[in-house]
Amino acid sequence: MIELPSRPDRRTLLVGLGAITAVWVVLGLVFPDSWAGVLLSIAANPSTHTTMLRLAVPIALAAIGGIFAEKSGVINIGIEGLLIVSAFSAIIVTFWLGSGESTLALSHHWWGFAVGVLVSTLFALLFAVVCIDFKADQIIAGLAVWLIALGLAPFVSRIVFDSPNTAGVGYFQNVTIPVLSEIPLLGYLLFDTPPQVYIMLAAAVAGWYLLNRTAFGRWVVASGENPKALDTAGVDVRRVRYTAVLLSGIFAGLGGAGFALGQLGTFAGGGETAIGGRGFIAIATYLFANYHPIGALLGSFLFAGLEAMQFQLQNLGYAVPTELIRTIPYATVIVVLVFVGKTRLPEAAGEAYDGDED
């Protein structure tokens, strides 16, 4: 029996973060010209907050989707790939429909958005067939989804645009809710924002409700913990897992397409693509949040907030090497995972269920 050094728990982590934040705020207020002061003014800047919300969209939605798949017993590390295909197809469909205002009463951005979600769902379906019916190794199948997406998006882009990057298609407009957007502090944040942010906020609440308050949610949990118990209770495990994986495709698709049309406006297919590992950060986020959809939303704010501050720093012209700054989210992931390594995976996660056995 190997003794592991005991790990600080979530409470310690939160207290620690709170203490660091408090020290930072005090230092920033006392020495406004120091690094602490500059960072504090950036953190307090409303535009940092709105950027944070937009950047949280792919992370939060992919994380909520990943929760459903993993809770049902199918570890979907392909959500990075789902973000890529949905973002890319949303952009290219919007581009193909052209600069006209709308087709069949729906604006071209919304058509692109819908197709993006659909494509992501189809990829998730493919992944589900391979993992659930053909009992392939979930990790390898997930990596395959990512690698296919990583190659496919720039490939199609090269055919259409002769470049790994697509042309720009413009952005979703902000949707401003009258009256509510006048609320001090929160109004501009929550009620004067592009549609994908509303979708993200609604999805977190809906995801939580679905998982914790409906019969289907209980079946998902049972399917991931003890599929045989669910089977003998007369519920089709295969169907529950298919539905859960398709849900992960839909949520990731909402995140990828929403991010593409609401934030990027174009799709850069080179290297790690414009998604740039946000799907993997989403996985760290839901583990950090212990599979709680609303926790995952809040966790995505941590990563997105750091990224938003990095953008602001660059805007202000601080000569911080971008390569270094870009490592921040990943370094944060490692730090966070060290702290929450105790997250308990569902008992049957990663295992194909064979109902025919004995």
Add this chain to the structure above:
Amino acid sequence: MSEPGTATGGGAGPNEDLAVHLDGITKRFPGVVANDDVDLRVERGSVHALLGENGAGKTTLMNVLYGLYEPTEGRVLVDGEPRQFDRPRDAIDAGVGMIHQHFMLVDTMTVAENIALGNEPKKWGGLAVDRDRIEREIADLCDRYGFSVDPSATVGELSVGAQQRVEILKALYRGADVLILDEPTAVLTPQEVEDLYGVLEELTEQGKTIIFITHKLGEAMHSADAITVLRDGKSVGTVAPATTTREDLAELMVGREVLLEADSDPVETGGAILSASNVTVENDRGVEVVSGIDLEVRAGEILGIAGVDGNGQSELIEAITGLRTPDEGTVRFDGDDVTDWSRRRRIDGGMAHVPEDRHEQGLVMPFDLVENAVLGSQRSPRFAHGGRIDWAGVRDHAEDVIGTYDVRPPTADADAESFSGGNQQKFVVGRELERDPDLVVATHPTRGVDIGSTEFIHERLLDLRREGKAVLLVSSALDEVQSLSDRLAVIYEGEFVDVTDPDTITEEELGLLMAGERPSETTKSEASDLVEGGDR
């Protein structure tokens, strides 16, 4: 409970009072006939035991009734109506519920969520689970059948006995009138077994019908109204407990006369093979659970350790076999101080170990029996030639063990997890005892094993003793330690309360010792004579 007749005769017309009637059930698997033309007639409101050895086809038969298997031939009648169950759901809808040996519960969910799983009452047009209604219905069921469970408790935190009641409630919640229990006592403590008998009585009084699968004679005799015996997939008779004896039943089950108690003729003992002095062990949480135990096992001797589970037996055995380092004290084996020896050195030195948990420690479940047969011998010159394993030799060895220890089905190519618990146990015991050891440390060697094979394992242990080997035996089955041991140590809270002569001590005295009662002065002096016989 109702008075059943001796329901042996076949060929009668449909009987209104039969809750379940299996008529000529045959179930074939590729190469195996698991059930061969089996008839089973279960009267409403009775407890019907299905008795047989491991692999006799009891569970297969019940899986047919529960819709997990489709019978190759034959009819299933419930309440006199022929039914076809394609899946468990159909059986549940017809009022048949099954409580599996390995509980079908989700440990992380609450009692209420588990009970309602798959049958959740909805509200708000299906948008939410009506949790109040689940709790109300559970409270009603508890009232009616005299159960007490907390619906909001997490299942994983309940005792095994309480989990079993949750399983029973789950079946009742689904409206089961016939309850099938697969080896319900295998995992229970004696007190929980008594409670279960009470529950079964309450259920039959309320008109429920119980079928329970067991390989334990005593249970069938004690609690059933009728007993149907299966052997090799065939029904060999249905009897009423009142009109039969244990010996007759055992013979019916095994097909030959069985010695229910092993005979141990005296053997000349030799020098000490294993000796432990002042062994003190802490458990994983750092609590001292073995406090300064001294013991000695001589060649040609079986030392039994009796005690209620959790009094330090596991940790003591782990310290002796090298799975855990003792915090104090020394362990000597064949004259060497082996306290710091690795497992490998101890195995190579001739120490065999039948571990208490075959799943966790005895077998690698997804490995087949050939691969499992080499575990522990993967470096012995018998099977390893220059870093390469001689798989053909290992296969022969595996097949020998399977044949000798009557592992069923007799195939070395199936994964360990596909065998029933009793057959897994036979394989582990066989592998360990056929290592040609000088010392066997066996914990619960016959747990879950049928009486025919139990008899064989006991014989093998006695053979080893006759050959001048030493055996350290830990068992929670009192008759087992009592009939096999030459000396019997009773452990309580990490200390030996007494070391006694198993032939003269009564079960009542043993029970008191196991509860921590110190022996009186007179018996103590007798006991200390015995200790000196071995301990010096």
